Amino acid sequence: MRGSPVIAYCGMTHLGLVSGTAAAAKGFDTILFDPDADLIARLRGRDLVGRLQGVELPVSEPDLAETYAANQDRIAVTADAADLARADLVYLAPDVPTDDTGASDLSAVERLLALVAPAIRDDAVLVILSQAPPGFTRAIPSIRGPLYYQVETLVFGIALQRALEPERFIVGSAEPEAPLPAALQTYLDAFGCPVLPMRYESAELAKISINMCLVASIGVANTMAELCEHVGADWAEIAPALKLDRRIGAYSYLGPGLGLAGGNLERDLATVIRLGAEHGTDTGIVTAWMENSVWRKGWAARILKARMLNANPSARIAVLGLAYKQDTHSTKNSPSLALLSDLEGREVVVHDPVVPASAAPIPVDAADGPLAAVTGADALCIMTPWSPYKALDPKAVAAAMRGRLVLDPYRVLDEKQALAAGLDYVTLGVTRS
Numbered sequence: 001m002r003g004s005p006v007i008a009y010c011g012m013t014h015l016g017l018v019s020g021t022a023a024a025a026k027g028f029d030t031i032l033f034d035p036d037a038d039l040i041a042r043l044r045g046r047d048l049v050g051r052l053q054g055v056e057l058p059v060s061e062p063d064l065a066e067t068y069a070a071n072q073d074r075i076a077v078t079a080d081a082a083d084l085a086r087a088d089l090v091y092l093a094p095d096v097p098t099d100d101t102g103a104s105d106l107s108a109v110e111r112l113l114a115l116v117a118p119a120i121r122d123d124a125v126l127v128i129l130s131q132a133p134p135g136f137t138r139a140i141p142s143i144r145g146p147l148y149y150q151v152e153t154l155v156f157g158i159a160l161q162r163a164l165e166p167e168r169f170i171v172g173s174a175e176p177e178a179p180l181p182a183a184l185q186t187y188l189d190a191f192g193c194p195v196l197p198m199r200y201e202s203a204e205l206a207k208i209s210i211n212m213c214l215v216a217s218i219g220v221a222n223t224m225a226e227l228c229e230h231v232g233a234d235w236a237e238i239a240p241a242l243k244l245d246r247r248i249g250a251y252s253y254l255g256p257g258l259g260l261a262g263g264n265l266e267r268d269l270a271t272v273i274r275l276g277a278e279h280g281t282d283t284g285i286v287t288a289w290m291e292n293s294v295w296r297k298g299w300a301a302r303i304l305k306a307r308m309l310n311a312n313p314s315a316r317i318a319v320l321g322l323a324y325k326q327d328t329h330s331t332k333n334s335p336s337l338a339l340l341s342d343l344e345g346r347e348v349v350v351h352d353p354v355v356p357a358s359a360a361p362i363p364v365d366a367a368d369g370p371l372a373a374v375t376g377a378d379a380l381c382i383m384t385p386w387s388p389y390k391a392l393d394p395k396a397v398a399a400a401m402r403g404r405l406v407l408d409p410y411r412v413l414d415e416k417q418a419l420a421a422g423l424d425y426v427t428l429g430v431t432r433s
Contacts, residue, residue, distance in 0.1 A: 004028060005087075005183035007089050007091070008089070009023065009030070012034035012036070012040070013058070014159065015093045016094060017058070017068075018061060019093055020093075021067050021075075022067075024074040028190070030075050031083060031087055032077045033077075033078050033116070039058065040077050040078060040079040042055070042058070043055060043077045055069065055072075062157070063161075085121055089183040090127070092116060092126065092127070093130055095108075095130070096109060098263040098332075104131070104133070106136070124145055124183075125146045125181045125183050125184050126143060127147075128149045135200075136204060148173050148180075150169060151169075151206055152207070153166050153167075156330050158327070165193075172202060173199070211264060212269075212272070214265065215260065215289055217254060218257065221257070222256050222257065222296050225256030225429030226256075229428070229430065230431065232431045233431070234430040242254055257409070258296050258409055258428075259296035259338075260290075260293040266290070266293070269290055297335050297338040297339075298338070300381050300407050304343075304407065307379075312378065315346070316347045316378050316379075317348045317377065317381065318348075318349050318350075318377035320351055320370050320389050321383040322334060322350060322383070323336075324336075326386045329355055331355055337361055341361050348364045349373050377400075379403055380397065380406045385412045386412075389413075392412075393417075394420070394421040394423060397413070398421040405423075411428075
């Protein structure tokens with residue numbers, strides 16, 4: 001390696017594209033590789049016959065398109081694995097899809113590894129960035145050069161921010177006491193955060209452990225918020241008290257929600273249950289968390305049926321938001337889609353700023369905007385806290401709706417204004433008489 005290392009990211013799905021863009025933004029010459037020639041043509045801003053058509057990124061993340069465009073002079077995109085011979089540090093970073101039970105499908109990682117490994121130099125460093133279960137990296141056969149596992153930091157909606165400003169790097173290796181190769185150390189140092197070396201299996205299990213703590217906080221918030229709804233308490237008043245407790249911390253996730261969404265948390269819970277079964281350990285609390293998640297996803301459907309649909313089956317329902325959270329195109333384990341599945345056979349109109357109505361699991365009407373969606377609706381469910389929904393004027397919502405019922409689990413609307421506008425406003429974690 002001479003001077004600054006050349007960095008390569010392989011697999012241009014969410015993780016690889018965001019991480020590679022961050023590498024270029026940090027000033028490194030960066031190679032983005034994917035065997036999909038059509039995808040590479042889109043990243044080059046050309047169609048398959050070479051005509052200019054503008055860059056089309058396959059994922060939606062705040063500031064990603066702008067950052068990618070601003071650093072294109074340092075980014076080389078290719079579908080030819082031979083180009084990886086120029087790289088000093090090669091990250092294998094395709095997303096790992098999960099099925100409905102949370103089980104990971106590692107076949108894409110294995111196929112890409114088989115394609116990439118023969119193409120890189122013997123002295124180049126190969127790093128597995130895709131999330132893999134303990135034992136995966138050590139079992140990789142026939143790697144000629146240094147091999148490492150690094151815990152990814154991908155969080156949908158703030159992925160680029162976290163890629164540029166990670167709180168730490170967790171790096172697994174065969175020899176945790178040995179110095180990191182120069183190319184890897186130089187690259188990680190550019191981010192100015194702690195680097196935690198450990199054995200492969202510890203690193204592979206670290207991300208799961210972090211997510212387990214996150215799940216525990218979510219479970220506490222959901223369980224106690226539901227109790228608040230029955231005893232006259234308000235979870236919004238209680239949460240700050242927990243954040244000031246040093247044993248819990250200021251950054252704990254203490255917002256009640258509608259179950260575990262996205263793919264990562266349920267995947268890790270499923271992994272722990274499988275490992276427990278394999279090794280004879282107790283994972284009953286993990287099973288309970290998953291059952292609680294399913295129950296919470298049914299919150300909106302239960303409220304709608306109790307307050308309206310049982311008496312008025314033909315009511316028109318407006319649903320704002322299909323993505324599982326704001327600022328992402330992903331609908332994996334989305335509470336909104338869970339609600340829509342429960343509304344099959346009802347009259348439903350939907351809107352999402354990014355996700356098309358065709359993602360709905362049932363036939364629905366699509367609206368051009370949030371106010372168009374609520375016009376004539378008997379009930380409104382705001383299922384994703386997108387910024388455009390926070391800008392809605394409750395008076396305008398009330399004027400457009402036929403009915404009064406508004407389910408706003410994430411408190412997107414101004415609560416006082418919604419009540420003043422005459423809306424029957426229902427949210428999580430508080431009793432509303």
